[in-house]
Amino acid sequence: MVTADAVWAALDEIPDPEIPVISLVDLGVIRDVAVDGSHVRIEFTPTFLGCPALEVMKRALEETVSALGAEPDVRVIQDDSWSTDRITPAGREKLREAGFAPPAPRAAGATTLVQLQSKAFRCPYCGSQETRLENIFGPTPCRSIRWCESCRQPFEQFKTI
Amino acid sequence: MNARAQQLLSLADDELILGWRDSEWTGIAPTLEEDVAFSSIAQNEIGHARALYELAAVELDTDADALAFDRTPDEYRCAPLVQLHLLDWAHTIARRYLYEEADRVRIDALKRGDDAELAGLAAKIDREETYHRLHAELWAARLRDEPRFRDAVEELWPYALGVLEPELRPVLAGRVGLSVESTQAVERGEHAEAFTQLHDEMTEVRRSAPGQQW
Numbered sequence: 001m002v003t004a005d006a007v008w009a010a011l012d013e014i015p016d017p018e019i020p021v022i023s024l025v026d027l028g029v030i031r032d033v034a035v036d037g038s039h040v041r042i043e044f045t046p047t048f049l050g051c052p053a054l055e056v057m058k059r060a061l062e063e064t065v066s067a068l069g070a071e072p073d074v075r076v077i078q079d080d081s082w083s084t085d086r087i088t089p090a091g092r093e094k095l096r097e098a099g100f101a102p103p104a105p106r107a108a109g110a111t112t113l114v115q116l117q118s119k120a121f122r123c124p125y126c127g128s129q130e131t132r133l134e135n136i137f138g139p140t141p142c143r144s145i146r147w148c149e150s151c152r153q154p155f156e157q158f159k160t161i
Numbered sequence: 162m163n164a165r166a167q168q169l170l171s172l173a174d175d176e177l178i179l180g181w182r183d184s185e186w187t188g189i190a191p192t193l194e195e196d197v198a199f200s201s202i203a204q205n206e207i208g209h210a211r212a213l214y215e216l217a218a219v220e221l222d223t224d225a226d227a228l229a230f231d232r233t234p235d236e237y238r239c240a241p242l243v244q245l246h247l248l249d250w251a252h253t254i255a256r257r258y259l260y261e262e263a264d265r266v267r268i269d270a271l272k273r274g275d276d277a278e279l280a281g282l283a284a285k286i287d288r289e290e291t292y293h294r295l296h297a298e299l300w301a302a303r304l305r306d307e308p309r310f311r312d313a314v315e316e317l318w319p320y321a322l323g324v325l326e327p328e329l330r331p332v333l334a335g336r337v338g339l340s341v342e343s344t345q346a347v348e349r350g351e352h353a354e355a356f357t358q359l360h361d362e363m364t365e366v367r368r369s370a371p372g373q374q375w
Contacts, residue, residue, distance in 0.1 A: 048289060050208025078212050079281030080288060110291045113299065135194045136292050137201035141208070145197075161288040 002070045004035045010068055011042075014060045017053040018140060021098040024057060028086025031077060040065045041073045045082040048141040048161070084160050095158060096124045101146065103158040111160055116144070123148035124155055131155075165276070166220040167238065170228065171349065172267075173213035174239035175324065177229055178356075179260060180206030181363055182243060191250055202257075202293050209286050216278065230367040234352055234360045241347045242320035246355040254300045255313035259321035259337065261297040264290065266332045267325060315339075322346035 011033070012025040024030060031043040042061055046054050058074050065072035084103035087095075092102035101124045107115065116136065119129045128150030135145040136159075144157045162170075184203035190196040214225035221228070242260060247253045268290065271283035304310035318339050322330050323346045334341045 048205065048208065049212045049285065050205040050289075052204075078215070078278075078285060080284035082285075083288070111295070113295050116295070135197055136296055137194075137198040139197075141201055141205050141289070159292065161291070 002035060002038070002040065002068045004033050006068065007033045007035065007040055007042075007065065007070075010064050011061065014057075014064055017056045017060075018051075019095065019098065019100065021094045022087075022091045024061070026088045026091030026094065028088065028091070029057065029082060030061075031081055035070075038070050039073060040068075040070045041075065043075050043077050045077045045079075047082055049078075050141050084158060087158075099124050099155060100143070101155055101157040103160040106160055121146060121157060123151060125153065126151040163220060166217050169213050169217035169220065169279070171238040171240075173210045173217060173228070174237045175243050175264075176206045176213065177210035178237070178239045178359065179243040180204070180210060181359060182246070183257075185246075186253070198296055202296065205289050205293065209289070212282055212286075216282065226367070230364045234357050237352070237356070237360070238349055239356075240320070240324040240349050241351060241353060242317065242324055244353050244356040244359065245317075245320070246353075246359070249309075249313075251304070251307070251309040251313040252317065254297070254304060255310060255317050257293075258297045258301045259314065259317055260324065261290065261294050262336050263321050263324040263333050265294065266329050266336070270329060319344050320347045323348050 008025065008030075011030055012023045014024045016022050016024060016027055027047070029045055029047060031045045032041075033043075034041045042065070044058060044061060046057075054076075058076065061074045062072040065074075083106055085106050087102065095102045101121055104115075104120060116133050119131070121131050122129050123131050123146075126148060128148055130149040131146045132149065133144065134147045134154060138145045138156055142159055142161075144159050145154055146157050147154050180203045183199050183206065186199040187196060187203070190199050210229065211225055214228045217228055218224050242256060242263075245252075245256070247256060268283050268287050272280050272287065274280055274283075301310075314337075318337075321333065321337075322341065322344060325333055327346075330341050330346070
């Protein structure tokens with residue numbers, strides 16, 4: 001009989017399809033795991049609605065549960081329960097090591113341009129705070145492009161949402 | 162069709178068709194940054210459309226792809242603003258600015274509404290739209306004194322009003338500093354000729370292989 005802990009451990013081995021250094025558990029998209037006999041219900045709360053990886057993630061969750069010998073029931077929760085604050089501390093560190101600046105913590109109220117242009121963002125390569133916003137938008141919905149004045153290279157910043 | 166399904170389809174069609182129009186700048190925007198911005202915004206809007214179609218699909222006992230691609234042009238409920246085929250940057254930015262302002266008013270109302278499922282989705286969409294608004298506001302501030310941009314905003318204003326239900330229009334007018342009284346809104350229900358061309362192009366792959374899964 002599979003336990004909830006075993007399911008969580010297995011899900012923690014599933015890499016994010018676009019940023020494979022981080023697992024789906026680190027990304028914070030698993031809201032709940034409920035085991036009832038051989039039936040495993042997972043509440044999956046997607047990141048960005050336009051993310052093309054959502055279907056891949058859902059399928060990976062189902063395959064992982066099936067591989068444990070249980071019957072998967074993945075529910076997609078389309079409310080605002082996911083935010084970048086759900087990325088775990090370990091996940092943030094893995095992002096930084098892979099060259100992605102992790103998201104800034106969410107402030108009260110919506111993000112402003114002044115916040116994005118502040119010096120709070122550190123370069124993931126050299127640690128400098130002499131960085132500037134190049135483009136709010138990047139190669140995927142979840143990323144912005146910044147430029148490091150110190151080591152003179154662009155880097156990707158996970159957007160805060 | 163019940164009122165909820167009609168509302169969901171209006172919202173979803175607006176986002177799908179605007180996403181399609183925004184994606185027309187992919188590869189040909191004035192700067193590389195805008196190429197990336199328009200492509201990313203388009204992707205988000207189409208993602209919002211998909212989530213809204215999925216809610217509508219439950220009401221209508223179908224699926225999101227069928228709603229997005231299998232209807233005839235006259236069954237789409239999108240506002241005329243999003244259908245316009247705009248070929249210059251001043252009008253394109255004017256539409257982005259006016260649409261984001263109208264969408265903000267609408268999303269605020271949905272978040273406070275009685276439909277808990279739609280309120281939850283609106284709250285999620287709102288988080289992503291924050292970045293679209295920053296982009297639109299930055300451009301509107303940059304172009305504010307340009308006559309071409311101001312003319313474009315005035316020209317598209319009757320279309321922007323048509324995005325919202327009448328009771329929400331004064332809120333939009335207050336936000337953008339224009340008037341509701343002296344303006345005849347371009348309402349939903351009429352399709353520009355440009356929409357038929359868009360529909361032909363958008364549904365071409367789906368029609369070429371009916372029932373295929375990708």
